[in-house]
Amino acid sequence: MKLVIAVVQDKDSSRLSDALVKHNVRATKLASTGGFLKSGNTTFMIGIEDDRVDGVCKLIRDNCRSRKQMMAPMSSMGGNTDSYVPYPVEVEVGGATVFILPIDRFEQF
Amino acid sequence: MKLVIAVVQDKDSSRLSDALVKHNVRATKLASTGGFLKSGNTTFMIGIEDDRVDGVCKLIRDNCRSRKQMMAPMSSMGGNTDSYVPYPVEVEVGGATVFILPIDRFEQF
Amino acid sequence: MKLVIAVVQDKDSSRLSDALVKHNVRATKLASTGGFLKSGNTTFMIGIEDDRVDGVCKLIRDNCRSRKQMMAPMSSMGGNTDSYVPYPVEVEVGGATVFILPIDRFEQF
């Protein structure tokens, strides 16, 4: 048994939740901020058997890994042409930080 | 020294808090969702000496364990007779998921 | 690699955040309550190389340690002279509870 603690961007959080449910993995979620990720993020706590740790890591990577995304050009706000981006730009989104911790004991009541 | 992480239903949270205070156990609480438990839940983090781990587990079990409860019949809402339950039903409430983690070091400043 | 979990008072939280950023240490923050500290607090989760654990502990101690502070006399509220404190009083503020946990594995995606 291990405790997997994964910090993922909010935008990937519900997709990861769905994938975990689909694969019968139970997770507790905590709202968090900061860390490797710039915007708001979610911390998943997952208690899992040793031989399923790789599978859980794969689900996290598949649903949350850092990737590049094209961002549509945004129209100028309030006539301030300085902030106007006339062409699509590539931004990095997602990413996950994962800690796998040993457990002495696990109980369910 | 161990770190006990316990996820319990919100409805049992303040009773567990009181029991921990009464037994002189300090806990940090985090709001959490999902996991084994359906509704909102609370994650307790408790740093505790090895020989008090069993006592803390007992407090968690005594105050949060999964149990059956009779739910009073609810009156029909908005005239929708489909949702009307005319007899008391037994529902399962409570439950706790507990991880006991080893600690390399503990500091208080 | 270790996982440092530090619970600190909200009033010290942003100063600790700044110190961690300045020293290139990444932290995930979770809102928490209770524990050793009376008021609202913040739980920092920090993944860090073994040889930097002492440095992180020093940052936490330097920015959050329990200390005495003079509190200015408060004027009576609502004419209730019972709550009027006519002289400055010394109160204890701050404090940190720090758990250093072993990590089996650390991944970034």
Ligand code: NI
């Ligand atoms: Ni699959």
Ligand code: NI
């Ligand atoms: Ni007792």
Ligand code: NI
């Ligand atoms: Ni410095």
